[in-house]
Amino acid sequence: MKKPSQKKQSAIDYTIVPKDLAGHLFNVTVTVANPDPDGQVFALPAWIPGSYMIREFARNIVRIRAESGEGEARVVALTKLDKHAWRAAPTAGPLTLHYEVYAWDLSVRAAHLDQTHGFFNGTSVFLRVLGQETLAHRVDIQRPLDPSAKTWRVATAMPEAGARRYGFGVYAAANYDELIDHPVEMGDFELATFEAHGVAHDIVITGRVPNLDMARLQADLKAICETQIAFFEPETRRAPLGRYVFMTMAVGDGYGGLEHRASTALICARADLPSLATPKAAEPSEGYLRFLGLCSHEYFHTWNVKRIKPAVFAPYDLQAENYTPLLWLFEGFTSYYDDLMLVRAGIIGEATYLKLQAKTIGGVLRGSGRLKQSVADSSFDAWSKYYRQDENSPNAIISYYTKGSLIALAFDLTIRARTNGARSLDDIMLALWERYGRDFYNGAGRGVTEQEVEALFDEVSGLKLKSMFERYVRGTDDLPLAKLYAPLGVKLSDERKGGKVSLDAGIGRDPLGAKLTQVHEGGAAHQAGLSALDVVIAIDGLRVNGNPPNVDTLLARYRVGDRVTVHAFRRDELMAFDVTLQADRVPCIALSQAVAGRKSAAIKRPSAV
Numbered sequence: 095m096k097k098p099s100q101k102k103q104s105a106i107d108y109t110i111v112p113k114d115l116a117g118h119l120f121n122v123t124v125t126v127a128n129p130d131p132d133g134q135v136f137a138l139p140a141w142i143p144g145s146y147m148i149r150e151f152a153r154n155i156v157r158i159r160a161e162s163g164e165g166e167a168r169v170v171a172l173t174k175l176d177k178h179a180w181r182a183a184p185t186a187g188p189l190t191l192h193y194e195v196y197a198w199d200l201s202v203r204a205a206h207l208d209q210t211h212g213f214f215n216g217t218s219v220f221l222r223v224l225g226q227e228t229l230a231h232r233v234d235i236q237r238p239l240d241p242s243a244k245t246w247r248v249a250t251a252m253p254e255a256g257a258r259r260y261g262f263g264v265y266a267a268a269n270y271d272e273l274i275d276h277p278v279e280m281g282d283f284e285l286a287t288f289e290a291h292g293v294a295h296d297i298v299i300t301g302r303v304p305n306l307d308m309a310r311l312q313a314d315l316k317a318i319c320e321t322q323i324a325f326f327e328p329e330t331r332r333a334p335l336g337r338y339v340f341m342t343m344a345v346g347d348g349y350g351g352l353e354h355r356a357s358t359a360l361i362c363a364r365a366d367l368p369s370l371a372t373p374k375a376a377e378p379s380e381g382y383l384r385f386l387g388l389c390s391h392e393y394f395h396t397w398n399v400k401r402i403k404p405a406v407f408a409p410y411d412l413q414a415e416n417y418t419p420l421l422w423l424f425e426g427f428t429s430y431y432d433d434l435m436l437v438r439a440g441i442i443g444e445a446t447y448l449k450l451q452a453k454t455i456g457g458v459l460r461g462s463g464r465l466k467q468s469v470a471d472s473s474f475d476a477w478s479k480y481y482r483q484d485e486n487s488p489n490a491i492i493s494y495y496t497k498g499s500l501i502a503l504a505f506d507l508t509i510r511a512r513t514n515g516a517r518s519l520d521d522i523m524l525a526l527w528e529r530y531g532r533d534f535y536n537g538a539g540r541g542v543t544e545q546e547v548e549a550l551f552d553e554v555s556g557l558k559l560k561s562m563f564e565r566y567v568r569g570t571d572d573l574p575l576a577k578l579y580a581p582l583g584v585k586l587s588d589e590r591k592g593g594k595v596s597l598d599a600g601i602g603r604d605p606l607g608a609k610l611t612q613v614h615e616g617g618a619a620h621q622a623g624l625s626a627l628d629v630v631i632a633i634d635g636l637r638v639n640g641n642p643p644n645v646d647t648l649l650a651r652y653r654v655g656d657r658v659t660v661h662a663f664r665r666d667e668l669m670a671f672d673v674t675l676q677a678d679r680v681p682c683i684a685l686s687q688a689v690a691g692r693k694s695a696a697i698k699r700p701s702a703v
């Protein structure tokens with residue numbers, strides 16, 4: 095049999111139309127000029143890189159059909175292969191899929207569409223054409239017909255291929271991996287642009303934010319971006335991108351970000367953004383600092399995880415979990431540097447920085463899970479544990495973000511101390527960048543294995559650091575931070591008040607009293623038999639109520655060792671518990687400069703290189 099004549103195809107072509115704003119539906123088509131002669135398979139990713147959880151985005155495909163031929167289109171049968179994939183019956187000519195995607199997930203991970211704006215990640219809307227992922231991919235982003243969208247613009251770091259900047263029209267990506275790494279925002283957003291070492295950076299803000307102080311945001315982000323670019327490329331100050339977009343959805347209450355190769359999608363509380371109505375303080379407010387820390391974090395990922403990557407992410411397997419024991423390095427070290435970059439950029443001072451660090455240390459010491467799960471295991475099991483936390487998580491797991499950032503601190507302080515300041519963690523990051531990151535998208539892309547990471551730490555520092563990996567990365571030992579801080583004149587203390595008593599449980603709101611959100615292992619509540627999700631209605635015969643519940647006020651009249659009866663509902667059964675009150679075990683860490691005027695070396699570049 096003669097093979098059908100094949101037209102040379104240069105690209106996979108998509109169109110995406112925000113079709114029904116009120117119904118939250120995108121209409122998407124994908125056209126394949128040379129479908130697989132045995133039947134072309136299409137699949138939507140099961141997860142989005144950067145957020146390590148199986149999300150089954152294909153569940154939001156509402157309708158799907160296939161046709162072939164130009165002009166007189168012929169219906170092509172589609173067979174569902176599994177929850178993510180379809181196979182089209184063999185066809186000779188070009189094959190087009192038409193499908194509808196329901197987009198009503200207000201997060202940075204999926205897609206969202208209504209009369210105010212549209213947002214999508216490619217992982218939610220662009221079916222992958224199996225076997226043709228390395229071809230160029232084009233997408234025609236069309237303006238909704240709805241009159242409310244007449245003034246809408248488009249923001250994305252995806253290169254234009256016919257569209258004007260911020261316009262609807264055709265955009266292009268070199269391959270499928272790039273296509274899904276440029277989220278797209280459309281709407282009447284606020285827009286500002288600044289240059290950081292010669293590269294244009296857009297700030298895109300969606301959502302109503304009265305009196306947004308865009309000038310302050312621009313100045314602060316410029317300082318953060320320039321500091322990070324100069325950190326990774328101290329000589330050339332060359333950013334590894336032509337352009338960058340911070341796309342932000344401002345809402346009443348929310349927090350989150352997802353990193354991409356040339357942009358980040360963020361969600362934040364409106365109140366965290368700077369306002370023209372507030373007097374300008376020297377340092378950012380707590381909320382604004384949280385937002386800048388988030389921006390700094392996602393921007394640092396431009397190097398650390400979007401280019402320096404774990405070997406199993408190069409390439410990603412988009413249909414299943416990608417297990418790596420290295421998220422402590424990619425998320426934890428990014429968490430260490432996100433705040434550090436705020437100091438180096440001059441946005442916060444050392445006192446504020448030490449406060450942030452003290453908070454992280456207290457958080458890590460809080461749960462007994464830290465003694466059971468290593469950060470290597472926490473990384474590996476992120477898919478089923480860190481990303482799927484429940485009431486028992488503090489007793490069972492450790493965060494590779496927070497403990498990972500303390501491991502970075504411990505390595506930094508250790509390397510500085512043992513090399514007399516000649517080397518630091520900065521040198522490790524730069525070596526990772528030079529060897530694995532800089533040329534990742536220039537064809538030389540290869541990820542780093544855990545063995546290579548460990549060898550690189552020793553080689554670059556000139557030290558033997560194996561025992562630190564054994565104890566703190568693969569083991570569950572607490573980090574000796576007080577000892578490591580001491581030579582810098584920084585004193586670490588736990589300022590727990592001895593007299594305060596507590597149930598040692600998380601207290602949440604409930605119409606009947608107080609719901610125990612978590613019960614900490616070994617604490618007073620646990621020892622008395624109380625359980626997470628129990629609703630406490632009385633302590634020693636006195637009613638628990640209020641919003642937030644008055645548990646602390648009631649307990650304030652008791653001493654350590656006092657016994658009280660606690661009444662609680664479990665399901666719909668009233669139960670009584672005999673509780674012996676214990677001293678509050680929540681760590682209250684403080685870091686203070688013991689020697690006035692002495693600068694914490696962790697904040698500065700090493701003086702000798």
Ligand code: ZN
Binds near residue numbers: 392395
């Ligand atoms: Zn991150």
